[in-house]
Amino acid sequence: MLELRKEVDTATLYDAIEAAGWRVTLRVNGREVPTPLNRLPDNAHATLIIHGMTREREVLANNIASLLAYNGGRFLGEMPRNFYLIEEDYAAGEVPVHAHVAQYQRVLRVVEFIREIADDVREASDADGYAVFLTNRKVGVPLIYKHWDLDHVGTDTEIDEIFASVFNQHHEDARKDIARRAIVRMLAGVAREDRFSSFVRSLRHFKETYLADFDIYASAFNFDNARDDFERKKLDYVVKLNSIATDAMGKLIAIPVAQGLLASQIKPEAAMAVANQALLVASFIFAAIAIIIILSYSLSIHQIESELKSEVKLLKSQSRLTYEKLKPVINRLELRICIHLWGIPVIMVALLCVTTAMTYYAYSAIAVTTST
Numbered sequence: 440m441l442e443l444r445k446e447v448d449t450a451t452l453y454d455a456i457e458a459a460g461w462r463v464t465l466r467v468n469g470r471e472v473p474t475p476l477n478r479l480p481d482n483a484h485a486t487l488i489i490h491g492m493t494r495e496r497e498v499l500a501n502n503i504a505s506l507l508a509y510n511g512g513r514f515l516g517e518m519p520r521n522f523y524l525i526e527e528d529y530a531a532g533e534v535p536v537h538a539h540v541a542q543y544q545r546v547l548r549v550v551e552f553i554r555e556i557a558d559d560v561r562e563a564s565d566a567d568g569y570a571v572f573l574t575n576r577k578v579g580v581p582l583i584y585k586h587w588d589l590d591h592v593g594t595d596t597e598i599d600e601i602f603a604s605v606f607n608q609h610h611e612d613a614r615k616d617i618a619r620r621a622i623v624r625m626l627a628g629v630a631r632e633d634r635f636s637s638f639v640r641s642l643r644h645f646k647e648t649y650l651a652d653f654d655i656y657a658s659a660f661n662f663d664n665a666r667d668d669f670e671r672k673k674l675d676y677v678v679k680l681n682s683i684a685t686d687a688m689g690k691l692i693a694i695p696v697a698q699g700l701l702a703s704q705i706k707p708e709a710a711m712a713v714a715n716q717a718l719l720v721a722s723f724i725f726a727a728i729a730i731i732i733i734l735s736y737s738l739s740i741h742q743i744e745s746e747l748k749s750e751v752k753l754l755k756s757q758s759r760l761t762y763e764k765l766k767p768v769i770n771r772l773e774l775r776i777c778i779h780l781w782g783i784p785v786i787m788v789a790l791l792c793v794t795t796a797m798t799y800y801a802y803s804a805i806a807v808t809t810s811t
Contacts, residue, residue, distance in 0.1 A: 502526040503539040504586035516550050516568060516582055518543070542589035548598050549639055550582050556605065556615050556622075574616075578623045580634045593642035601646050604653070613656055621648045669765055672750060673772055679743055680779055687736040691787045694729045698722045698794035702801040715802055722798035729791050733784050740780045747772065 465472055466486040467479065479485060498519040500506040506514055506522065523530045529537040536544070550568075554560050557570035557580070570580040605618045625645060626634040638645065701718045751769055755762045762769075 498522040500524055502586075503543060503589070507543075507584075507586050512583060515584065516547070518547060539589065542592055545592045545595060545598060546584065546589060546639060548602075549592065549642070550635075552598075552602065552605075553580060553582065553622075553635070553638070556618050558619070572619050572623050574620045574623045576623060576627060578627050578634075579631065580622075580626060580638070581632060582635055583632065584636045584639060588636045588639050591640040597642055597646065601642065601649075604646075604650065610653075610657070614653060617652045617656060618649050621645060621652055624648070669750070669754070669768065673768060676743055676747060676772060677775070680740070680775060683736060683739045683743075684779055684783065687732055688783070688787075690732050691729055691736075691791075694725045694732075695790050695794040698725055698791075698798050701725075702794075702798040705798075705801045705805050715805060719798060719802045722795060726791055726795045729787070733787055737780060737784055740776060744776050744780065747776065 467483065498506060498509065498514070498521070500509060500522065502524055506519075506524065519531070521531050524537070524540075527537045527539055529540060553570045554568065558573045559571040561569045561571065568582045570582060572578045572580065605614050607614060622638065622645065625641060625648070626637060629637045701722050705715045705718055747769075751762070754765070
């Protein structure tokens with residue numbers, strides 16, 4: 440932008456600028472005028488705005504906004520080889536890179552990303568290109584944006600992460616398809632001319648949506664294997680539970696029966712006093728053995744419970760979604776373990792207390808009778 444006054448030297452400069460192919464706008468008193476500078480009155484004050492010039496890819500522009508607007512958006516999708524921005528006082532290749540140019544470079548990477556994953560990219564008269572996405576619906580994204588969108592583009596790190604994830608060779612086709620579908624969902628409801636600008640402003644949201652969708656895909660892909668593996672482990676747990684329970688129950692049920700037989704053998708005769716005492720002691724010994732069996736049984740069930748918790752924790756860390764799908768199976772197995780761990784021991788202890796008390800009561804009743 441040049442502030443000048445109509446005189447011989449400035450008129451010569453203006454003619455040279457036009458002859459060189461630079462596109463300019465002339466303003467007088469703040470209003471754009473179509474009249475050439477040489478037709479203005481002498482000493483008239485005017486503002487000359489140089490929008491830019493290009494020889495192949497060499498550009499001079501007032502600022503980054505002028506560069507993006509040049510020739511209908513000629514450089515929205517690619518950076519000119521050589522350029523100079525007057526207001527930013529920056530030329531291509533300078534270090535450090537001006538903040539506006541760095542933002543421009545990041546937007547160009549987003550343009551490259553859209554071109555790479557789009558189903559088709561067509562020529563467009565009003566944009567650098569027209570990306571077409573064909574998923575469950577057709578969505579076109581004109582690759583146009585304004586200079587104010589540069590302030591909202593993501594960081595280099597965010598863009599690097601998107602490129603690394605979407606173009607990862609593991610499930611490469613699925614990753615690209617998931618990215619396309621995420622873009623379509625994001626932009627389908629946005630006005631056509633604002634779609635690319637909206638995408639530039641929403642890179643972080645796109646990345647989160649894409650990663651969530653890919654996690655669902657990966658979990659579904661591995662779900663059958665995970666389910667079969669867990670079913671095998673569940674069967675192993677059930678077999679262990681049944682084996683431990685059968686062994687313990689066989690022993691524990693025999694003890695109350697034995698105590699009942701001991702109680703029936705207690706006699707009221709005085710000559711049987713020593714034998715009665717022996718029967719009572721045997722009943723207590725049986726009760727102690729039963730307590731040991733119950734403790735051993737509980738510890739075995741605790742071990743199985745600990746193994747299950749470790750497996751569930753590992754499953755959660757590997758895939759939360761797979762865990763959620765298998766949660767009903769896990770809950771049923773945990774309920775079975777809880778019954779074995781608490782229900783059976785409580786019932787057996789109660790039965791043992793009854794039979795032991797019955798033996799002691801029989802002995803006490805006969806002892807009183809004998810003494811009288």
